[in-house]
Amino acid sequence: MTIGPRDVSLPExxxxxxxxxxxxxxxxxxxxxxxxxxxxxFQEQTDRKLTAEDGRxxxxxLTGFFSVLGEWDRANARREEGSxxxxxxxxxxxx
Numbered sequence: 001m002t003i004g005p006r007d008v009s010l011p012e013x014x015x016x017x018x019x020x021x022x023x024x025x026x027x028x029x030x031x032x033x034x035x036x037x038x039x040x041x042f043q044e045q046t047d048r049k050l051t052a053e054d055g056r057x058x059x060x061x062l063t064g065f066f067s068v069l070g071e072w073d074r075a076n077a078r079r080e081e082g083s084x085x086x087x088x089x090x091x092x093x094x095x
Contacts, residue, residue: 032052042054
């Protein structure tokens, strides 16, 4: 996955940025209903009016967060499996 600058611009007379094709590509990852549910849920925690784009970003961030937790869990499981097989050194490290 490539992470880089996004095409962000402010529509005339607006303080809310619009995004280019990058947002359109990611917006299909979640249904409009799920995005709206996330927006409503998190709206209860802030005075700032959340948009559908905010809801989409919340879902992207949560998905990324739990993906990282899953990666860490799998890495720990592999490490524990290796130490059970005597493959790690005395402190459980690998080289």
